[in-house]
Amino acid sequence: MAYKPKKIVESLEYNKQWDEWARQGNWSPVGWRWIEGPKGYRLDKLSTTNYLVIQRPHASLYHHSYGMTSKFFKGLLEKKLYGSKCPKCGSIYLPPRAHCWNAECRLEETEWVELPPRGEVHTFSVMAFSATPFLKTLPFIIAYVRVEGCCTTVPTRLLKVNPWDVYPGLKVNINFVEHPKGDIMDIYCTPAETPDPSKRIMSSETIERLKDDMRKVKEWVVRKFGSEAKPSIEI
Amino acid sequence: MSNRVAVVGGGISRFDNPRYELHEEMCAEAVREMLADNSNIDYPKDIDAVIYSYFSDHLAGQLCFHWIIHDYLGLLPKPAYRVESGGATPIDALINAFMYIKSGIFKNVLVVGWEKMSELDTPKVNEFIAAASDTDFDFPVGGYYTGYYAVLETRHMYLYGETEEDLAKIAVKNHNNATFNPYAQWRSQHGTTFITVDDVFKSRLISWPYRALNCAMISDGAACMLLASEETAKKFTDSPVWITGVGLGTDTMRPGDRVDNPMYRGLYSEDESIYPGVSTKTASPYPEMANFGSIRVSGDMAYKMAGIDNPVKQLDFAELFNPYDGVELAEYEDLRFCKRGEGKILVREGVTDWGGELPCQLSGAHTAAGHPVGATSIAQAMQIYWQLTEQTANKWKTKARALSGAQRALLQGHGGTGCQSGVIIFERG
Ligand SMILES: [Zn+2]
Numbered sequence: 001m002a003y004k005p006k007k008i009v010e011s012l013e014y015n016k017q018w019d020e021w022a023r024q025g026n027w028s029p030v031g032w033r034w035i036e037g038p039k040g041y042r043l044d045k046l047s048t049t050n051y052l053v054i055q056r057p058h059a060s061l062y063h064h065s066y067g068m069t070s071k072f073f074k075g076l077l078e079k080k081l082y083g084s085k086c087p088k089c090g091s092i093y094l095p096p097r098a099h100c101w102n103a104e105c106r107l108e109e110t111e112w113v114e115l116p117p118r119g120e121v122h123t124f125s126v127m128a129f130s131a132t133p134f135l136k137t138l139p140f141i142i143a144y145v146r147v148e149g150c151c152t153t154v155p156t157r158l159l160k161v162n163p164w165d166v167y168p169g170l171k172v173n174i175n176f177v178e179h180p181k182g183d184i185m186d187i188y189c190t191p192a193e194t195p196d197p198s199k200r201i202m203s204s205e206t207i208e209r210l211k212d213d214m215r216k217v218k219e220w221v222v223r224k225f226g227s228e229a230k231p232s233i234e235i
Numbered sequence: 236m237s238n239r240v241a242v243v244g245g246g247i248s249r250f251d252n253p254r255y256e257l258h259e260e261m262c263a264e265a266v267r268e269m270l271a272d273n274s275n276i277d278y279p280k281d282i283d284a285v286i287y288s289y290f291s292d293h294l295a296g297q298l299c300f301h302w303i304i305h306d307y308l309g310l311l312p313k314p315a316y317r318v319e320s321g322g323a324t325p326i327d328a329l330i331n332a333f334m335y336i337k338s339g340i341f342k343n344v345l346v347v348g349w350e351k352m353s354e355l356d357t358p359k360v361n362e363f364i365a366a367a368s369d370t371d372f373d374f375p376v377g378g379y380y381t382g383y384y385a386v387l388e389t390r391h392m393y394l395y396g397e398t399e400e401d402l403a404k405i406a407v408k409n410h411n412n413a414t415f416n417p418y419a420q421w422r423s424q425h426g427t428t429f430i431t432v433d434d435v436f437k438s439r440l441i442s443w444p445y446r447a448l449n450c451a452m453i454s455d456g457a458a459c460m461l462l463a464s465e466e467t468a469k470k471f472t473d474s475p476v477w478i479t480g481v482g483l484g485t486d487t488m489r490p491g492d493r494v495d496n497p498m499y500r501g502l503y504s505e506d507e508s509i510y511p512g513v514s515t516k517t518a519s520p521y522p523e524m525a526n527f528g529s530i531r532v533s534g535d536m537a538y539k540m541a542g543i544d545n546p547v548k549q550l551d552f553a554e555l556f557n558p559y560d561g562v563e564l565a566e567y568e569d570l571r572f573c574k575r576g577e578g579k580i581l582v583r584e585g586v587t588d589w590g591g592e593l594p595c596q597l598s599g600a601h602t603a604a605g606h607p608v609g610a611t612s613i614a615q616a617m618q619i620y621w622q623l624t625e626q627t628a629n630k631w632k633t634k635a636r637a638l639s640g641a642q643r644a645l646l647q648g649h650g651g652t653g654c655q656s657g658v659i660i661f662e663r664g
Pocket of ligand 1: 086087102108
């Protein structure tokens with residue numbers, strides 16, 4: 001193992017399979033194609049030629065320390081929400097900072113405080129396309145939430161609400177997933193109040209279009225992943 | 236420090252997905268165009284140093300790629316180094332070249348930028364680009380850059396009331412401009428037919444309020460630009476374009492940290508509160524999670540250096556960094572083309588359209604010309620150079636987007652969600 005801990009106080013059992021994952025794909029080609037394609041630096045100066053294209057996989061396993069913010073992530077494993085508070089200026093940070101960034105505090109070290117599992121949506125988006133690890137959960141709502149008392153906002157998933165019922169200012173509860181694994185996805189938000197339709201920021205035309213979009217995205221996810229598809233928005 | 240810096244040439248190797256040529260071959264094509272256009276360049280003798288611009292080692296699966304490019308271009312053993320700052324990489328490279336020459340150590344500095352993003356599928360490309368966000372907080376939630384920029388735009392819409400139609404109009408403007416650009420990916424993939432607002436609405440939703448036609452393309456391509464000192468510029472050309480202002484600025488890595496950023500408090504007192512009549516919503520101080528503070532900072536620095544106090548009047552056109560259409564709208568405000576919250580008015584009045592008072596993105600830019608990260612701003616700079624030297628009609632084989640008599644232009648570029656921004660002012664001699 002590349003990363004040698006000083007002393008393991010507590011851990012999940014190290015699984016040899018993790019090392020296997022990292023060894024999968026050693027930059028070594030697994031296949032090739034002989035392709036006919038265009039050559040040329042401008043669209044009006046193209047010719048045709050052949051190219052050899054290989055398939056070359058690669059994977060890695062990172063042993064990542066959360067450093068001085070570790071207590072926040074250990075808190076997630078214990079289903080507790082911690083923020084960091086500057087003893088000089090009183091600013092509370094979530095995401096936590098181990099050192100206060102207020103100029104007058106001269107990078108003072110912060111202290112841990114437990115935060116209430118409540119906040120409000122500052123802004124949001126409805127995700128209809130994403131990256132490899134999250135495709136199966138499309139469509140989903142991502143919300144930047146200001147947890148009560150904090151001077152920053154934290155990105156989370158917002159569940160159990162229609163996308164058109166989300167607006168800046170919507171009060172939300174912070175919930176923990178059943179089996180936390182030690183990253184920010186251990187928490188998610190749900191509305192703490194019945195959304196007020198008069199505060200919607202989407203027009204009725206937008207909402208109709210979005211309903212159609214949600215249907216299409218779900219169809220696409222199910223087509224691609226079959227029974228593994230887990231769309232996060234119920235309509 | 237009185238030594239002025241000129242642009243004396245450059246080239247582009249077209250943006251597309253995929254380009255099958257190797258990275259170094261695309262770079263060679265861009266340099267070949269520069270040399271074909273300017274026989275006064277004694278290559279490689281006239282090149283004193285090179286700055287290389289590319290964003291991602293991940294996308295290429297190759298570290299220190301510039302060492303490959305540098306020897307491929309026959310430029311050994313000249314000094315060379317690589318600049319990397321996300322999407323700001325190419326503008327950062329140009330500004331570094333400017334400072335190299337200003338320092339007096341080098342007279343002629345070549346900037347070469349490229350990116351090849353087609354070797355991975357689109358979700359993986361999104362993932363690797365998102366590795367340039369905070370991987371402990373923003374990354375694991377899965378919004379990625381499409382999501383980060385979307386939440387910023389949602390907030391801007393909430394505060395100032397621009398609509399999806401306003402964003403679509405920006406997409407229409409830029410795509411239609413790109414149909415004339417022979418280096419543009421949109422033209423390669425979709426031809427020369429104009430698009431409409433309805434076409435934007437019909438394109439796939441990516442991250443509300445953004446649809447596919449509102450988003451930057453994933454591209455391969457390369458570009459280069461040769462900068463020279465005042466002393467040597469006249470050897471290369473009778474019509475140099477001068478760099479009269481540069482600016483740099485920064486903002487938080489995590490967009491969510493911008494709601495009450497102490498480092499911006501008091502910096503722009505005129506934008507501390509919302510303009511009455513524009514928005515009645517309460518908001519934190521500028522730039523909040525709606526505008527781009529780094530762009531304001533970099534723009535103001537460049538304006539000061541170039542003596543610009545009324546950008547709309549004093550600039551003839553601009554090429555902006557537009558990975559998503561709401562960014563272009565916010566940039567109008569951050570770069571003081573209008574007041575905070577009034578970007579939508581510029582869109583509705585066509586101020587930044589072809590034929591408007593301040594055309595923006597005549598190249599089509601990121602969403603339509605393409606966005607091979609390390610090359611993008613250099614290619615935009617080349618399009619500015621061709622406009623200011625009145626070569627565009629010849630280069631594009633059409634006068635459709637060729638300006639006549641333009642004196643001064645602005646180039647803006649940034650990385651992350653505006654984590655780092657640069658601005659350059661170009662003026663014809
Ligand atoms: Zn403090």
